[in-house]
Amino acid sequence: MKKNNTDFNIKNINEVVTLYGWVAKKRNLGGLIFIDLRDRSGIIQLVVNPDNKYYNLAESLKSEYVIKVIGKIKERENKNFNIETGEIEVMIDYLKILNTSIEIPFSLTDTNALEDTRLKYRYLDLRRKEIQSKLITRHKIAFAIREYLNCLGFLEIETPILCKSTPEGARDYLVPSRIFNGKFYALPQSPQIFKQLLMIGGMEKYFQIAKCFRDEDLRADRQPEFTQVDIEMSFVDEDDVINVTEGLIAYVFKEIKNIDIKLPLKRMKYDDAINLYGSDKPDLRFDMKINDITDIFKNTEFTIFKDTIDNNGIINCLVVKNSANIFSRKDLDKLTDFVKNYKAKGLAYLKIDTEITGSIAKVISQSELDNLKTKLNLENNDLVLIISDKKSITKQALGALRLKLGKQLNLISSNYELLWVVDFPSFEYSEEEKRYVAAHHPFTAPKDSDIDKLLVDKANCYSKAYDIIINGYEAGGGSIRIHDQEIQKKMFEALELTDEQINEKFGFFVDALKYGTPPHGGLALGLDRLTMLLTDTDNIRDVIAFPKTASANDLMSECPNLVDESQLKELGISIK
Numbered sequence: 025m026k027k028n029n030t031d032f033n034i035k036n037i038n039e040v041v042t043l044y045g046w047v048a049k050k051r052n053l054g055g056l057i058f059i060d061l062r063d064r065s066g067i068i069q070l071v072v073n074p075d076n077k078y079y080n081l082a083e084s085l086k087s088e089y090v091i092k093v094i095g096k097i098k099e100r101e102n103k104n105f106n107i108e109t110g111e112i113e114v115m116i117d118y119l120k121i122l123n124t125s126i127e128i129p130f131s132l133t134d135t136n137a138l139e140d141t142r143l144k145y146r147y148l149d150l151r152r153k154e155i156q157s158k159l160i161t162r163h164k165i166a167f168a169i170r171e172y173l174n175c176l177g178f179l180e181i182e183t184p185i186l187c188k189s190t191p192e193g194a195r196d197y198l199v200p201s202r203i204f205n206g207k208f209y210a211l212p213q214s215p216q217i218f219k220q221l222l223m224i225g226g227m228e229k230y231f232q233i234a235k236c237f238r239d240e241d242l243r244a245d246r247q248p249e250f251t252q253v254d255i256e257m258s259f260v261d262e263d264d265v266i267n268v269t270e271g272l273i274a275y276v277f278k279e280i281k282n283i284d285i286k287l288p289l290k291r292m293k294y295d296d297a298i299n300l301y302g303s304d305k306p307d308l309r310f311d312m313k314i315n316d317i318t319d320i321f322k323n324t325e326f327t328i329f330k331d332t333i334d335n336n337g338i339i340n341c342l343v344v345k346n347s348a349n350i351f352s353r354k355d356l357d358k359l360t361d362f363v364k365n366y367k368a369k370g371l372a373y374l375k376i377d378t379e380i381t382g383s384i385a386k387v388i389s390q391s392e393l394d395n396l397k398t399k400l401n402l403e404n405n406d407l408v409l410i411i412s413d414k415k416s417i418t419k420q421a422l423g424a425l426r427l428k429l430g431k432q433l434n435l436i437s438s439n440y441e442l443l444w445v446v447d448f449p450s451f452e453y454s455e456e457e458k459r460y461v462a463a464h465h466p467f468t469a470p471k472d473s474d475i476d477k478l479l480v481d482k483a484n485c486y487s488k489a490y491d492i493i494i495n496g497y498e499a500g501g502g503s504i505r506i507h508d509q510e511i512q513k514k515m516f517e518a519l520e521l522t523d524e525q526i527n528e529k530f531g532f533f534v535d536a537l538k539y540g541t542p543p544h545g546g547l548a549l550g551l552d553r554l555t556m557l558l559t560d561t562d563n564i565r566d567v568i569a570f571p572k573t574a575s576a577n578d579l580m581s582e583c584p585n586l587v588d589e590s591q592l593k594e595l596g597i598s599i600k
Contacts, residue, residue, distance in 0.1 A: 026042075026044050026063075027041070027042075027043075028063060028064065028065035028066075029043065029045065029061065029062075029063050029065050029066050029067065029068040029109060030065040030066045030068075030108045030109060031065070032068065032097060032109060032112060033108070033109065033111065033112065034099065034111045034112060036097045036112065037097055037098065037099055037112070038096060038097065038098075039096070039097050040094065040095070040096050040097075040117075041094070041095065041096075041097060041114065042092070042093070042094050043061055043063075043068065043070075043092070043093050043094075043095075043114065044063065044090075044091070044092050044093075044122070045061040045062050045063035045090070045091065046061070046062045046063070046088050046089070046090055046091075046151065047059060047060070047061065047062075047085050047086065047087055047088060047089045047090075047091060048060040048061070048062035048067060048087070048132075049087070050082075050085050050086070050087075052083070055073075055074040056071060056072070056073065056074070057071070057072040057079065057082045057083065058070070058071055058113075059071075059072070059082065059085065061091070061093070061114075062151070064156060065108075066107060066108050066109065066153075067107050067109065068109040068112070068113075068114060069100065069104075069109070069112075069113040069114070070093055070095065070113065070114050070116055071098075071113050071114065071115050071116065072116050072119070073115075076116060078116060078118070078119040081119055081121070082116070082119060084121075085121070086124070086125065086127075087125070087127075087128070088125035088128055088151075089121055089123065089124055089125055090121070090122040090123040090124075090125070091119060091120065091121055091122060092118075092119075092120045092122055093114065093116050093118060093119050093120075094116075094117050094118035095114040095115050095116040095117050095118070096114065096115050096117065097112050097113075097114055098112065098113055098114070098115055099111065099112060099113075100112055100113045128145070128148055129141060129144075129145055129148075130142065130145070130148075132148070132151055132152050133152075135154075139565075140573070140579060143565070143571070143573060143578075143579045143580060144579040144580055145580070146569075146570055146571075146579075146580045147580070150569065154566075155566065157559070158555065158559045158561065158566050158567045159567070159569060161280060161555060161558060161559050161567075162551070162555040162559075162567055164279065164280055165276055165280055165551065165554060165555055165558065166233055166551065168275060168276050168279040168280065169231075169233070169253055169272065169276065169551075170233075171275075172271070172272050172275045172276075173231045173255070173272065176229070176268065177229050178229040178230065178231045178255070178257075179227060179229060179230055179231070180230075180231055180232055180233075181222060181227065181230050181231075181232060182232060182234075183212070183215040183218035183219065183222075183232060183234065184212070184218065185211060185212065185235065186199060186209040186210075186211075187209060187210050187211070187212045187218075188209070188210060188529075189208060189209075189210035190210070190217070190529045190530060194213055194238040194239065194240045195238070195239040195240060196210040196211065196213065196237075196239060197210065197211040197237045197238075197239050197248070198210055198211075199211065200595040200596075200597055201595070202594050202595055205595065205596030206596055211237035212234075212235075212236055212237065213236055213237060213238050214234070214236050214252065214254065214548060215232060215234050215236075215254050216465060216467070217467075217530070217533050219232075219254055219256040219546060220256065220467065220505055220533070220544065221533065221536055222256065223256055223257075223258045223505075223541070223542060223544040224536050224537070224539065224540075224541050224542070226258075227258075228257065228258045228259070228542075229256075229257050229258075230254075230255070230256045230257070230546075231253065231254060231255045231256075232253075232254045233251060233252075233253055233254075233551060234251065234252055234253075234254045235249060235250075235251055236249070236250055236251070236252055237249050237250075238250075246564065247552065247564055247565070247568060247571060247572055248572055248576045249572075250550065250551075250552050251550075251551040251552055252500075252548040252549060252550055252551060253500070253548065253549040253550075253551050253554075254546070254548045255268070255269070255502070255546045255547050255548065255549075256544060256545070256546030257544065257545065257546060258542040258543065258544045259542055259543055259544070260504070260543065260544065260545050261488075261504065261543075261545070262446070262488050262490060262504055262545070264545075265490070265502060265504070265545050265546060265547055266288075266444060266490060267288075269492060269500065269547050269549070270285075270287050270288060270289055271287070272549075273285060273442070273492065273499075273549075274287055276554070276558075277440070277558075280558050281558060283440065285440075285442065289442050289443055289444055289492070290443045290444070291443065291444040291445075291446050292306070292443055292444070292445055292446070293445075293446060293447045294445055294446065294447050294448045294449065294486075295447070297445050298419050298423075299314065299316070299419070300313045300314055301313065301314060301423055301426065302314055302419040302420055302421070302422045302423020302424070302426060303420075303423040303427075303496075304445055304448070304491065304498075305445065305491065305493045305496055305497060305498045306443070306445070306493065306496065307427060307430065307436070307441070307495060307496025308441040308443060308496075309430075309436045309437045309439060309441045309495060309496070310430045310435035310436050310437065312342055312343070312344070312426050312429065312430065312435065314340050314341070314342060314419065314422050314423070314426070315340060315341050315342070315343065315399070315400055316338060316339075316340050317339050317340065317341055317396065317399065317400075317410070318333065318338045318339045318340075320339075320392055320395045320396060320399065321333065321339055321388070321392060324388065324389070324392065325389070326384065326387045326388050328370075328372075328412060329388075329412050332412040332413060335414075336414075337412060337413055337414050337415065337418070338412070338413075338414075338415050338418050339410065339411075339412040339418075340410070340411060340412075340418050340419070340422055341400070341408050341409055341410040341411070341422075342408075342409045342422055342425060342426055342429070343400050343402065343406055343407070343408055343409075344406065344407040344408075344409065344429060344433070345403075345406055346403070346405045346406065347405065347406070347407050347433065348375040348376060348377070348405045348406060348407040349405055351375075351407055356371070356373055356383075359371055359409065359425065359428075362424070362425065362428060363411060363421040363422075363424070363425055365424075366417065366420050366421035366424055367413075367417045367420075367421070368411050368413055368417055368418070368421040369413060370411075371409060371410070371411060371425075372384045372409075372410040372411075372412070373407065373408060373409050373410065374393075374396070374407070374408040374410070375405075375406075375407055375408075376397070376402045376403065376404055376405065376406040376407070376408065377404050377405065378404070380393060382408075384410070396408065409422075409425065427496065440494060440495060440557075441494070441495055442492065442493065442494050443492075443493050444490050444491065444492055444493070445490065445491045445493055446489075446490045447471070447486045447487070447489075448463055448464065448486065448487050448489040448490075448491075449463045449483075449485065449486060449487065450462070450463060450464075450468065450470050450474070450478070450482070450485040450486060450487040450518075451463055451482045451483070451485060451518070451519075453483075459519075459520050460482045460483075460518065460519070460520075461519065462515075462519060463487070463489075464487065464489050464501075464503055466515055466516065466519055466521075466530075467505050467506050467512070467515075468487045468488070468489050468503040468504075468505065468506070469487060469488045469503065469504045469505055469506045469507075469511070469545075470485055470486065470487050470488070470511070470515075471485075471486045471487060471488060474486050474487075475511060475514070478511075478514050478515060478517075478518045479514065479517060479518055482518060485518075487503060488503055488504035488545070489501070489502070489503035489504075490502060490503065490547070492547075492549070494554075494557050495557060497553055497556075497557060498550075498553075499549060499550060499553055499554055499557065500547055500548055500549035500550060500554075501547065501548065502545065502546050502547030502548060503545060503546075504543070504544075504545035505544050505545055505546075507537070507541040507542060507543050507544060508541075509534070509537045509538055509541075512534065512537060552564050552567055552568060555567040
């Protein structure tokens with residue numbers, strides 16, 4: 025078996041070695057030919073003397089030719105400590121070209137190569153050290169996960185890829201059936217139902233590194249097909265699942281980054297996360313909280329604030345410490361345009377100094393200004409950014425603005441900040457459907473104290489759901505499941521599903537609940553996202569071997585693509 029370039033070092037002087045790889049670079053310096061041979065592990069320098077019988081062959085080499093060499097390791101005169109093999113070189117005694125290469129469409133060392141070009145020629149992009157190192161880290165993360173869970177007695181069990189469509193979450197990818205024309209399989213958005221069936225089947229501790237599929241709009245940290253570490257266990261409560269997951273995450277961080285994660289992780293209720301950070305995945309690497317200042321303006325004469333309060337809205341703000349002088353009117357106009365993307369009507373501001381200035385400085389009272397100073401602990405050169413609107417809009421807009429300012433002002437630390445967000449709502453109101461829908465999925469157990477609220481107080485019903493957050497990203501989430509068929513029936517009723525709809529979507533699963541279902545719960549970690557966080561990139565495509573673009577295209581294999589009419593005919597499908 026081939027040895028890696030980096031298996032050799034100064035201790036291997038005078039050894040004869042056989043090497044394989046790609047020509048990364050060739051240089052002719054005063055008759056001596058130097059070749060940088062690249063393999064997955066790194067670079068090693070080869071040398072060919074003018075009197076070498078392979079000299080002319082070496083001269084003919086071009087970038088990305090695949091070669092085999094045999095030679096003796098010597099100590100380099102001019103050492104290069106930027107590479108692992110920088111103290112040695114190999115004097116070639118034998119050279120063979122295994123394959124040639126045409127000129128490649130972008131330089132493998134060009135960090136500014138267009139992403140679309142790199143994705144079109146992904147097989148070349150994979151030769152870049154930056155991409156290879158991320159995929160190697162991904163392998164190490166998956167290996168560490170398997171090691172840890174195996175030691176705890178978990179079984180790795182595969183679940184089906186061709187499933188039944190149960191459209192209660194994101195949009196399904198559908199697969200037409202040739203045998204049953206007019207019927208469809210769905211690709212799994214997660215193995216949710218199957219892992220619960222495994223608990224009903226008595227497997228007790230299950231995990232799987234599972235492929236999942238969601239037909240939804242994409243972004244930098246999302247792909248149409250993604251991989252999750254799926255975990256489920258029986259006879260557990262929330263603390264049990266959280267403790268296992270914390271231990272797993274701590275083990276992975278230690279193995280991959282040699283970072284000790286302090287356990288237990290802090291926990292924050294969902295409502296607190298929204299109120300203080302405007303997000304259910306708060307980034308705690310910098311300290312800038314959302315402040316509720318509605319009470320200060322309860323008797324205000326400022327029309328905009330008064331109308332907000334009269335319409336059950338709120339007035340919230342961010343305080344940007346010691347920064348008022350760096351924000352011009354033009355800068356603040358840009359921030360106003362930014363929050364309008366989140367449906368906020370505007371952004372008011374105050375600059376604190378011996379004389380207070382800003383868009384509302386002259387329309388609010390002195391007592392309101394004094395109360396703001398006291399409540400917010402304002403000092404000279406502080407900037408106060410205020411939104412008054414419906415609660416959902418105000419929180420979301422200020423949450424997004426907080427993150428923008430954190431990046432813009434370099435407030436974000438390089439440390440990892442992990443926490444749990446717990447006690448999620450059981451329901452969220454869908455304006456489109458004009459009803460309450462499941463905030464997570466319809467098998468999420470409500471808090472014991474809220475079971476009686478399922479039918480009468482959905483807005484204040486909370487669940488045994490939890491997300492693990494790393495640096496402002498949802499790294500994973502899960503819940504304790506409903507195992508009692510009567511509570512499950514009540515949940516379906518709360519979601520306004522008819523018996524026909526329940527049977528059509530979940531019939532086989534509802535039947536299974538009748539056969540002695542144990543209490544159970546679990547969690548899914550996003551392997552792609554976890555790898556992204558541990559390799560210091562904000563682009564999930566960097567950690568997937570063959571990713572799709574933001575518009576869900578594969579530029580390399582050119583899919584999705586058209587299919588033959590004969591294939592459609594077999595499936596009983598016609599294209600409008």
